[in-house]
Amino acid sequence: MLGDPSRRAIFETLARQPSSVGELAERLPITRQAVSQHLHVLKDGGLVVATAVGTKRIYRLNPEGVDALRLYFQRVWDDTLTSFQKAADQAATTPKETP
Amino acid sequence: MTTTTVADLHGQATVDMTVDEAFRFFTESIGRWWPAEYHIGNSAMVDTILEPQPGGRWYERGADGSECDWGRVLAWEPPHRIVLTWQINGSWHYDPDPARASEIEVRFTPDGPQQTLVELQHRHLDRLIDGQTMHDAIDQAGGGWSSVLQMFAAAAPQRQQQS
Numbered sequence A: 001m002l003g004d005p006s007r008r009a010i011f012e013t014l015a016r017q018p019s020s021v022g023e024l025a026e027r028l029p030i031t032r033q034a035v036s037q038h039l040h041v042l043k044d045g046g047l048v049v050a051t052a053v054g055t056k057r058i059y060r061l062n063p064e065g066v067d068a069l070r071l072y073f074q075r076v077w078d079d080t081l082t083s084f085q086k087a088a089d090q091a092a093t094t095p096k097e098t099p
Numbered sequence B: 001m002t003t004t005t006v007a008d009l010h011g012q013a014t015v016d017m018t019v020d021e022a023f024r025f026f027t028e029s030i031g032r033w034w035p036a037e038y039h040i041g042n043s044a045m046v047d048t049i050l051e052p053q054p055g056g057r058w059y060e061r062g063a064d065g066s067e068c069d070w071g072r073v074l075a076w077e078p079p080h081r082i083v084l085t086w087q088i089n090g091s092w093h094y095d096p097d098p099a100r101a102s103e104i105e106v107r108f109t110p111d112g113p114q115q116t117l118v119e120l121q122h123r124h125l126d127r128l129i130d131g132q133t134m135h136d137a138i139d140q141a142g143g144g145w146s147s148v149l150q151m152f153a154a155a156a157p158q159r160q161q162q163s
Helices: A005-016 A021-027 A032-044 A065-095 B019-029 B125-130 B132-139 B144-162
Strands: A047-052 A056-061 B009-015 B045-050 B057-062 B065-077 B081-086 B102-110 B116-123
Touching: A005 A021, A005 A056, A021 A032, A021 A056, A032 A047, A065 B009, A065 B019, A065 B116, B019 B102, B019 B116, B045 B132, B065 B102, B102 B125
Parallel strands: none
Antiparallel strands: A047 A056, B009 B116, B045 B057, B057 B065, B065 B081, B081 B102, B102 B116
């Protein structure tokens, strides 16, 4: 669900600050219409929820957060292990200190 | 309190090292490869330290010399297995209560004469979820969770280019 770069950007923006569709469209290089579509997918997936504030709908990460948390940590571990692998590759190809 | 069942998370990497080398590189050199953006201290992180024994500390050291705990070593079985606790709560603070500690297990398995498969499992995420602070952090704007995501987001474009 976060494989899509736009959806990931929306997810990350909402993690920092709950926002309306218009605010997201302003901050990100995505049209309002596309933002709405992505939010729909994220909402169906249980990652974000919407609340009505005045005439606006404000989107935020789902406070029940199970899936949001899982997705977040999955990326942390993907990133961390990629970093480990790269560093290990470098260390493995560095000539050993043999005479 | 309701018990939420949260599926474990998995990750893996294959490295061109023997099991022994991979274990040592993972543990002794963790400060060299741990992504600098994943840390909780106020000061920029300069090192990550994993004390090589059961009960050992897992912590970061900041540029100002301060130390922040992340968890403890539960099992230390070189060169095949380590189990650590991840005691970072929803406000991205160390939570000393072991009842709210999630666990990380890392296994090192030979995958050829000079290759090792490193598998990571992050489990008991439900303990973090049940922790009220995790709930609150996600629920409110500007929580500690958010600031880590900010760092995370800053690092993300580089990854996109690489993939």
